Amino acid sequence: MQILFETPLSGETYVAAQGWRMASLPSCPLHPQGGCSFSRHGTYPRVTPAGTRIPRWYCPEGHRTFSLLPDFLASRLPGTLAALERVVLYVELAGSVEAAADTLRPDDVSLPSAVRWVRRRIHLVRDVLAGVLQTAPAVFRDCQPSITSFGERLHGPGVLAALRTTFAVYLPSLPAPLGFAPRGADFRRTQHNSGADPPTFRH
Numbered sequence: 263m264q265i266l267f268e269t270p271l272s273g274e275t276y277v278a279a280q281g282w283r284m285a286s287l288p289s290c291p292l293h294p295q296g297g298c299s300f301s302r303h304g305t306y307p308r309v310t311p312a313g314t315r316i317p318r319w320y321c322p323e324g325h326r327t328f329s330l331l332p333d334f335l336a337s338r339l340p341g342t343l344a345a346l347e348r349v350v351l352y353v354e355l356a357g358s359v360e361a362a363a364d365t366l367r368p369d370d371v372s373l374p375s376a377v378r379w380v381r382r383r384i385h386l387v388r389d390v391l392a393g394v395l396q397t398a399p400a401v402f403r404d405c406q407p408s409i410t411s412f413g414e415r416l417h418g419p420g421v422l423a424a425l426r427t428t429f430a431v432y433l434p435s436l437p438a439p440l441g442f443a444p445r446g447a448d449f450r451r452t453q454h455n456s457g458a459d460p461p462t463f464r465h
């Protein structure tokens with residue numbers, strides 16, 4: 263199970279400061295009253311940003327592992343939310359997946375695989391933004407599921423990071439790479455059962 267780890271660090275500073283050491287999970291999410299053998303369970307690496315480690319806890323009685331995902335990282339996808347957003351925004355502004363893929367691809371990556379790489383990110387982000395539109399239709403009235411459209415409503419870049427924070431309570435039911443919902447989860451059903459107030463934005 264993934265849990266949000268709110269940290270002022272990001273990317274390289276998280277690696278340099280070994281930010282995973284600052285994470286804490288005071289009680290077992292399954293047994294908040296205690297009584298289980300919940301404890302720290304080491305860390306595991308993420309490939310990008312290089313050197314990133316994710317802290318982990320384990321409840322033996324519940325047979326469940328809990329990962330604290332730093333808020334700047336995409337979930338179930340390598341890299342940061344900011345890097346993901348840059349790719350999608352590039353395509354929206356360039357108006358062409360092929361042009362973006364050709365510009366963004368490393369030298370040793372072929373154009374077809376770069377196109378697939380970019381296209382996958384566009385689909386993932388579009389699904390995320392569609393999920394947010396369902397969660398908060400009033401906040402994002404008349405918005406399209408695009409970074410450009412959300413950026414206009416939120417008055418600036420860092421759309422995915424802003425949504426991560428504001429929609430923290432919905433992350434278990436929002437799709438990756440913003441939220442932590444397992445692939446194929448019924449987003450609308452879990453959303454209705456969450457009982458949380460709809461989020462509001464401060465500008």
Ligand SMILES: [Zn+2]
Pocket residue numbers: 290291292293298299300321322323324
């Ligand atoms: Zn437990």
